Each structure stands twice: as C-alpha cells, then as structure tokens.
Amino acid sequence: MSNRYIGQPMKRQEDGKLVRGQGRYLADLPSENLLHLALVRSPYAHARLLSVDTSEALKCPGVVGVYTSSDLPELYAPASAPRDAHGIPHPLLARERVRYAGEPVVAVLATSEALAHDAAQQVFVDYEPLPAYPEPLQAETAPAIHPQLPSNVALTRKTVAGEVAEAFARAHTVVGGRLVQQRVAPSAMEPRGVLASWDGIREALTVWSSTQMPHDLRSAVAEKLGLAENQVRVITPDVGGAFGAKINVYPEEILVAYLARRLGRSVRWVEGRGESFGATIHGRAQVAELEMAFDAEGKILGLRGRVVADLGAYALETTLGNAPGTMLMLQGPYEIPALELEMLGVYTNATPTGAYRGAGRPEATYYLERLMDMGARALGLDPAEIRRKNFITGPFPYKTRTGARYDSGAYGEVLQKLLEVSNYPQLRAEQAQAKSQGRLLGIGLCSYVEITGYGWETGGVRINPDGSAVIFTGTSPHGQGTQNAFVQIVAERLGLPPERIRVVQGDTLAVPYGMGTAGSRTLSVGGSAVLKAADLVRDKVARIAAHLLEAAPEDIELLEQGWGVRGTDKAVPMEQIIATAFNPRKLPPGLEPGLEGQASFALKDANYPFGAHLAVVEVDPETGQVRILRYVAVDDCGVVVNPLLFEGQQHGGIAQGIGQALYEGIIYDEEGQNRTANYLEYALPKADQMPPMEPHRHQTPSPTNPLGVKGVGEAGAIAATPAVVNAVLDALGIAHLDMPLTPEKVWRALRR
C-alpha cells in the first residue's frame, strides 16, 4: 500500500464542529412533543420495598403517568453470562427489593424534564432497610442478596498450569499480598441518555441512544418489546465519551422504549451528572491476593492466588466479563512456568460494574507490574532488568498458559526503545542525585501486552454519480474519530479526495449490521471490512478502466493522472469511470451498473498490542503531593493509519490511567451509600495535573487482518496506572500502597 493517505496525520473532519460546541448529543435532539422521564431511585443500598404512593405525583402539573414495576410487564435489561455463571438481570424498575442505592424504583413521565423531576419528589416509597454488603470480600460470605442463589458468588474460575506448589517450594524469593483495584467511575463527558419514538402508523420504533452498540440495542429492544428487528431503528447522535460504560443495554433504554410504545409517544430520559454515579456501571472493583515466586536470578517461577471481582447488584451485559478477561491476561508479556489462579465474581449491594477502558487488562497488568516491581525490590534488581529476564520471546503466535494466543510480540524491543528514548540510565542517575538532596524522585516502568479486536463487522463504500462517496460502518465511535481513518483507507484505495468522503455510522437502517465500538476493535475489524468494500469497488473501477482503455483489468493501477496502465500514457480519470458505472449502455458485459461495495470481515483471532511506559514522579515530602515530571510511552499497535488518532488515544488513555493511580476511587460507606457521587468528592484528573506526554510508537504489523493493525484505545489506561504507581512507590521506597495514591495516603505512608 502506498502512503498518500494511510499513515498521514490527517486532521479529524469533525473537530471544528466539536471545538465550537456544535456537536449534537442526545439531549440536543429536537424535543417537539416529547415526554420526559424522571426516575425515583432507591436511597437504600438494600431494602424491602413495602409500598409506593404515587397519588400526589399523579396530581402534579404536566404529569402524564407514574409507573411502578407492577404497572409494567416483567422486563429486565439483558445480561450476558457464561453458562456456568449466575447472571441475574437488572429489572427495569425494582421488584420487591432494592439492591443498591440508585436502583430505579418508580418512573415518572411528564411534559417537561423539570416537571418530571418535581413530580418524582412527590412519590413516596416505604422501605424496610436490610443489611447492606457493598464490599466483595464481605459479600462473599454474606447472605445472598438474590434469594434464588445459594450465595453471592455468581462466577468462579480456576486456571492451573505447571507445578505451582513445587515452584513456590523452590523459590528464592516470594512477593505479593493484597492488591486492590478500586472502583472507579468511567465519567464520560456526556452522561447516558435515550429517546424513543413510536410511529403507530408504521408500527415502528426509532430509538436514539448515547450507546456504543446500536445494533445490539436494536436486538435487545426488539426482543424485550416483542417487535421484529425491522420495526426498530437505532440511531446514535454524537456520543460524548463512553469508555465501555455505554456497551451495556441499560434498564432505562428498555424502559424508555417500552413507554414510548405503550403510549404511542416520544419519550426521553437524560441521565443527570449525579445520577450517573449510581446509574451507570463502575469499572475495575477487584481485590486480588497474589504471590509471585522468583528464583535467585529474578526469573519467575510461578504465580498463584485469587482475584475477587465485585459485580455490583445485577449483571448487565459486561458485568461478568471483566473477571475472566483479567484471568486471560494474567500471564502478561512474561514466561510464567506455573500458575494457580482462582477468580470469583461476587454480587454486592452496589452499582453494577462492567467494562471500563481496558476491562480486565488494566487489572491484570497492574497486578503483574506491581509484583514485578516487588520482586525487583526484594531481589535488588533494576525494574527494567527483571522484566527483560522474563519476557516471552516467541515464537509467535504464542499460546499462554491462561488461554491467550499472542499474534505477535516484541516485548524486549519496546522496553529497549523506551529506555533509550527516555534516557533511562541518566534518569536513574538524576534520581540518585535528587535523593542526596532530600528530593523524592521515582521512576516507574510498565511492560504490558493486551488484547484487542473481536467478532466481525460490516463495511460499505458507495460512490455517488457526482463522485462523492459514503462509507458505511457498523462500528459506532463516541469521540475517537475513527471514521477519519476509514476515510483515509478509502481515499488511499480509490484515489478519491478525503474531503469528498463522508462516513455513516450509528444507524441500524443505513448500516446492514454491526457490533459497535468496543474492545479497540474498530480499525482491525471495522477498518478491514471497509478496506474489503473499497477493494470491491476498486476491482470494478479497474474493470471499467480496462474496458475503456482496452487493457486487461489486472494491468490497471491508480496512477497520478487517473486509472491506467503503468508505464503508458493510457489512463482514464475517475470521473469518466464513475459516469460509465452509472450508464449501463457503456458498461462492459457482465458488470452491473452502480458503484457500491458491501463486505464483512470476521477477525479469526484477537490481536495483542503491547508496549512499555515510563513515568518519572516527584513526591512532595511535606504534603504527599505527587507530581509527574515525565511520561514516556512506547506503544506497538501494528500499522498506524493516522498518527494523530493514535496519539489522541495514547493521551486520553494515559490520563485515565493516571486518574486511577493518583486520584479516582468510589467509596461506599458501611450502609452502601456512595460517598463520592459528585465531582467534588470524586477526583478526576485535571489538565494541570497531566504531565507533558512523550508518545512513541513501534510497529509490528499484526497478521490477523489485512491492514496489519491492532487496537490502541485502551493501551494508555492499561499501562499508565502501574507505571505511575510503581514510580510513586519507587520514590517512597515502599513495597506497596493501594490506589489512589492521594496526598493524604502518601503523606501518612511517609510518616510511618
């Protein structure tokens, strides 16, 4: 492939619009004749529902209806659960019990959002509080919060490989302990929202949702409402961030669709900022007890322990996926000869958890990278050295003992590149010098391998008679700008100017099928489908050019002056080819008129991006405040189509990784009340806390797809957390502290 467009840092077509505040999000959709939904949510984390008095609310101005679960058919949000797991689905409105603070109990519909919220205040619910178990270790042995289950343990998994007992018996050094991956809130800039409109004439429902998965939502709405999928159209307006949290089909989405159909109206719900802390999934939320055994040289002998995942109160579609994902990735980029790992997923009286940027990989990487640093410390090795000793060196594809199949890898090379671009030896020298001046400098490393891409995707390329083109993709991004990369692919293959190409996504009418945007699948799966579609068009273009030039189609190439035979002056401009394509009388026999390609691409095996990150921090001994002085990233996600998009993902992911390391964390009190349900208490990283970032890349093309790409959406969030934590602990000279490493926590540790 040539380099006219692919590989170029082309600017995002939508940025002007977004920067000027002109995006059109769910809450911006025209609202003529809308009914607005407000939800009365449980103030208790666990309680019996005794009675609901809606009489006052029904008298409120503008109120059209007030609904409890007994006014609805028995409907649940969809839950995805492995066969051996207990996936308890989330009811649309609480039935008999509430199981977390924030669970929807009563739905109020009114003619304005304000009137709906006012009326919701006039709904009176009688609860009988029950003991709440918001923490997973506590819930593991507590009475089952779902009476139909024997306990709160919904999922158990075991991985045993090699001789673990023997490995630990002969170990020179064993490190480990309890490592907590705290609950965090995905915190998309735009909270969730959904608008549904029932067309009684066509018996069809249109649903606009701030979702990552329009086709999945369509299937869920159709199934739950007893409609055919061809009666439901899902459209995503601009979506202001999602980070995995908008994969799930939530109770509110089914509820709004149901009420719209029941009343034959348009109904909208827009999640409030504070509401979001309780109503949208949280991420991470695991407690690990892990040990790693090393020999005297620092070679890993074994890994053992267990991870308890906090599921929250119900299973949404991604709730039961994080824990198995953590297990899958717990070998990381290292040779680990023996493993014995146990995994539990436990229901708790807390907001359901689910996929959040990385979804399993950040947890696994954090555990491994903490253990590697603990090992280095115990053995007196440099953190770079101990990693180097243990890297998997191939051959690839490489099967791990945890069940992954790495398509490619160059773990030593990326670490080496990181050490070079960061000038690691000099950093260590500066650190030593600073120490002598009483300054606490720390250097943290993270080596990682992660998994991206899954499933299959459709892609389409349509050329209009005037030569403008449209790309159709079933991926459905939420701010990433991935569509710009698709434009580059099509421009490259067809020789069309990028500004003449538009992308249609997030529309189940216009796009045949799609699995949405998640798991960093967009480019390797969706991009490959678009490439295939472009090449179907390219093939037809070549056949038309060959016909016009009286040449053989296989000799036709895209030249400077048009499509022609290389080395000759015979070429036809694209305009003439398009005109011919739309005129059947001029087409060669056997070619149908029109210029459209529709393809799908199935990824047989996932791809496994990898990289190495380094953070340099300084800890203020007076205040415990951490300042990140440098942040260097070397990421290998295969071929890069647009370096700007690539770096954008690096920046954002690293920011979120830093957030978890230093600032963020959901805290429930003993009664299951979220004490951090606003941005005064819940500390998102701010711009002035971000270090200057030094993003680099290394390119090992992936053999899993024709573009040679892997995903990059989650790399930063995976690598930055351990890199920063390792750096802080390196500065402090302490084996471990649980995140977030807030000034208070660091200050107290310094005082110990």
Next chain:
Amino acid sequence: MSNRYIGQPMKRQEDGKLVRGQGRYLADLPSENLLHLALVRSPYAHARLLSVDTSEALKCPGVVGVYTSSDLPELYAPASAPRDAHGIPHPLLARERVRYAGEPVVAVLATSEALAHDAAQQVFVDYEPLPAYPEPLQAETAPAIHPQLPSNVALTRKTVAGEVAEAFARAHTVVGGRLVQQRVAPSAMEPRGVLASWDGIREALTVWSSTQMPHDLRSAVAEKLGLAENQVRVITPDVGGAFGAKINVYPEEILVAYLARRLGRSVRWVEGRGESFGATIHGRAQVAELEMAFDAEGKILGLRGRVVADLGAYALETTLGNAPGTMLMLQGPYEIPALELEMLGVYTNATPTGAYRGAGRPEATYYLERLMDMGARALGLDPAEIRRKNFITGPFPYKTRTGARYDSGAYGEVLQKLLEVSNYPQLRAEQAQAKSQGRLLGIGLCSYVEITGYGWETGGVRINPDGSAVIFTGTSPHGQGTQNAFVQIVAERLGLPPERIRVVQGDTLAVPYGMGTAGSRTLSVGGSAVLKAADLVRDKVARIAAHLLEAAPEDIELLEQGWGVRGTDKAVPMEQIIATAFNPRKLPPGLEPGLEGQASFALKDANYPFGAHLAVVEVDPETGQVRILRYVAVDDCGVVVNPLLFEGQQHGGIAQGIGQALYEGIIYDEEGQNRTANYLEYALPKADQMPPMEPHRHQTPSPTNPLGVKGVGEAGAIAATPAVVNAVLDALGIAHLDMPLTPEKVWRALRR
C-alpha cells in the same frame, strides 16, 4: 418459480393505514421551527416585470424574508432536452418577464403558512402586459416568448419510412383530419410539497419531497446548490398520487432547498389546490393533423401528417419527452408500410406540460384508434375487423418503422379474447335492437401497444439476526403499492413469511441509487433487481445449508420443512441458517458473515405491453349525457405478481382515461388565463360516473427481464380514452368530435 406467493392476490400491507387516514404526507411532517414559503405568482400569462415592492410585506407579522429573483443567484429548475432541442429552463423566480399565469415571482418566508400567505398579498408587482399565446398553433408563428430563440418552435422531428406519396396515391380510402389531445391536469390527490432542513453542524441538507424521483432530486439539489451528493439526503414521505407530474424537479423544490441552506433553517412549501392548476405540469396538449390511407380491403397503406405539441412556457425535465414518445408509438400494433410524420414542440404562454400517465402513448394510441374507426366507418367494416386485418403478427422482437422494438406481442389474441369475454356479436345485436327503439347505444374498441420500463435499478435484501427482513429499492411509488409485489418476490425466493418483510424506499441514504417510479418501470426493472438481490441471499443460504447438512449447495432447495435436499429428510430450518450466518465461527470457509444481498439490474430494452379494451355507452338524446354501460379490458403485461395490484392499476388508469374522454380539459382564454383552475370548472370523473369494470388479463411473458413482467401503470389511461370516444361516436354515427365529449358538445352534435 413456484406459486406460493408470486401470482397471489395478497392484500397491500399499507391499506389499513391509508384507509384510516393515517398516511403521513409532506404536509403531515413535524413542523417544529419551520419557516413557511408562500409564492407570489404572476396574474398575467405574458408580461414584462417592471418593479416589485416588498416593503409592506416585510412589515407583516411573522415575515422572515421576501425574495425576488434579484435576491437569488441565477438558478433554474433542471431541464432535460434532446441535443437538437431548445430546452429553456424554468427560473426559480421570474426574471424580467413572466411567461405564464401562475409563474412564481416573489418568495415570502414567514413563521406560519397563514402569515406567509397574508404577507404575499402585500407584495406589489408592476407588470407591463404583453400579447399572450396560450395555444400551440398560434404560438408556432407568433413572436418568440424567449427572446434568445428564433421562434417558439423548440423541437422538430421527422420520421419518413416507405413510399408515402405512392401509398396515398393508390389509396382506396383516406381518412383523417385534426385530432386534438386537450390539455389535462394530472390531479394527484396530494398536491406537491417540499420541506428542506439545513444542518449547519454536519453541513448537510435533508429534503423531504412529494416526488417520484428521490435520487434525481438529490442530484439536482446538490448540483444547483454546489453541494456534494453525499451532503444531500432526499426522503419521500407517503406520496398521494403523482401520475408522472412529480417526476420533474420543480422550481419550488430548488428554491426551498436554497432558502433552507441560505438561512440555516427548515423551510416548507405545500402547494395549494388551486395553485396546483397553474404550478404543476399539465399533460397531453397536442394538436394532430393526420391522414391514414387504406386499400379497398381495409389494409393500411400509409400514415402521414404532423403533431404539434404544446410545451407551455418552459422546459421541465419531462416537457420535451411527450412529443418524441408520441412519434415512437405512432405505429401502434399495426403494420403500416409507409409513414411520413412531423412533430413540433412549441413554447406557449401556458403552464409547462410534461409526463402524465402514459406520456406520449395515450396521444399516439388515440390518434391511431380514431383513424382506424374512421377507416372502418368509411369502408363499412366492423371496427374489430379492420383492426384484425392490420395487426403485426411478428416475428418478435419486431422493429417498427418509428424506431420501437416490440419484445413480444399477441395483438390478435387479446382482441379475440376481448370479443369473446364481452360477447361482441351479441353486443352488436343489442345495439341494432336498441337503435330500432330510438336508443343511442355505441360500442367502442381500442387495440393498443405501449412501452414500459427503462434504465436500471438497485435492489437489496437484508436479513436481520431475528429473521425479519428488509427490502431496499430505488423505485419510489406514490400509492401504487408496488412494494407489496417486492415482498412477494422475496418471500417466494427465501421462504420467509411476508409479514416479516418490510420495504425501505424513497430514501437516498438507505438506498444506494435509484431512478424512481415512472414509466411503469417498477416491477420489470426494480423488481428484477430485488429478485437478483434475493437470489444472492438464496445462494448464501443454500451454501450454509449445504455446509450444515454436508451436502452440495446445488442440491439444496427450499422444502416444506426448511432448506434441504429434495427426497431426503435432511433439512435445516431458516432460523438455524440465519444464526449460522451471524456467527463466523460456524460458517464454512470463504463465506463472509451476514445475510445481505445488494444487486442492480439494467433493462437492455423496454418492454411493450398491449391489450384491447371495449366500452359500451348509451347517449341520452335529450341531454347529450353519456353513460358507460360496460367496460371490458384485456391487458397483457406479462407475468402478474399480484393480481390485486394489477387490477388496481387497470381501474385507476381506465378512470383517468374516461376522465379525458368525457369530462376533463384545461381551457385558456385568449389572454392566457386558465378558466378551469378549480374542481368546479375542471371536471374530474366521479365515482358514480364510473362503469362497473370487467378487467381481464392475458399473459405473454416478456423476455426482457427475469420475472417476465411488463408494466401496467398506464395501460388503462392509454386504452380507455379512445375506447370511450369511439363508443360515443359509434352511438352518434359521427366520424369525429374532439374531447371532452361533454353533454353540451354531444347535444350540439346531435342537433347538427
């Protein structure tokens, strides 16, 4: 093909909705934030535009803008013209001169329709009246109304074949004279309308229009406004009739799109009922002077003369098409050894003319069928006998001397069938008996051949994961219900229940490309594309079934119990095939996931339906009132997919044909004022004037397409006019009277 669905009289899916008044037409679209356009139209048929005073209008409440041509760029509605013709396009607003009464002069935008119309009354325009030439024979020699042309003759055509002078010299009998095809108003139940909305964020325009041609409108809007086609989406809501009149892209459609873009707003225009008489094209509007020569036996020796077509004041897209179409079809189903025909298209000070149900074929058929009856009368032959003597008997394809290529024909057979089913000999006996009682009974025949289908079309079939299906077609009907036939085709080929299939049409986003619905092209071109798409899906279904059954794909058939091998009990249900199609891990190698087929079909040659109609009328000698006692039709449009749709077209077409024969006619006075611009003056046929119809069919499959179908949309409008006129003249015993045969005209003729 089996007969489970194809050929069955399945009811139209949309009828319940339409019968309950729940159709959603242009004027029913949500109108939040709309601006409404009202047009100030010229009261003069021909005048110089001296000055326009908009100051009072601008002060009117709700007015947002008032525009004259000098406020706009120089834009015109698109005109289609043959190379040798002068296609003068219609300006959006009159520039310097107005050329017909009703021409738009000033555009008023206001916040409601009523306010816009009120303000339009406050626009004062100064005109200097000029002599008007509303009649074509007058305009032919009058000063050019378009100063850039040498005369008003925009188009001339000549067809000469055989030895015409010699044929007329040796003729036994020559008949003919002036035959007028009066101007008629297409009179769709829903007038025209357009709504355009500019999305400044996406820089995209959505246009809803009551049009027959959404993709054509998209191209026109994009070109006129300097947008790319991928920035314009055209959607047709329900369209309440069109009859060819909504093929053209009209000035109002471009104007509304332009104003929406200019103001960054949504703008709507809905044509008023009275406005429609001036603003929407008229049909027919020809004056022929023709002679036919016969030998003593009644064999045609030759045809000569000229046809002058009244173009109206400007050329819209179909304005210059009727006259050549008339020429093409002027041989009809007859052997005519010698022809000399001249055709003129003349600009007049009248509303532009264009395609109206039949568009050229009704005119040609009327002339021929009148001449045949004149010949029969002059030679003392029975009208059936003289036709039988002259029919083309093949071989087919048959090339006419006028340039047509009949794909198939059985003209004698359909006439024979007509005579049998109507019991013609007995009818003649009854007529003779009635005459002896002083009753004026008349029997009229019409034999016809017409032309249907052109261009190419896209078709798509998508199966969703739940087994519901969507058909995509570029045809865009306006009440015909053709989509029901597409459902039958797909149900037949894929074994899906018809109620699980929906059709998407009239949307340039969802449909790759399309040429719309006109010229009775929908089934033979659009249906064939849908069939091809269904067969692409069928092929994939067979390959998946073969894989699941370990059989060969070519052995797989659709059986009662699913897809399997005939004669075995091996079969898999469609549900399992669909589940496999959406799961790449279960698919055989080489098959992409998904179940969607997209095809296009190009019609190489038009198809030529034919038939014979018979009317029995009784004339009241006291009042001149004509009553149709029987109406019998035998139409051959090839394979019939849905007999209900077929008969619906027969009924409607015959009704409009009767309307032209007996009631309808636009009358301009000497000053070019339309004296019939409302339904008190313009007499549409009413339900109680319709005879009981006896529709029959004859099926000669067309070799031009895989379905073997031809079009039927225009047959009735072509055949009924001459059949009824011939019957009335037969009753009166008069050689000719021009239409419409109103009681007054008949009464006066009886008195002569």
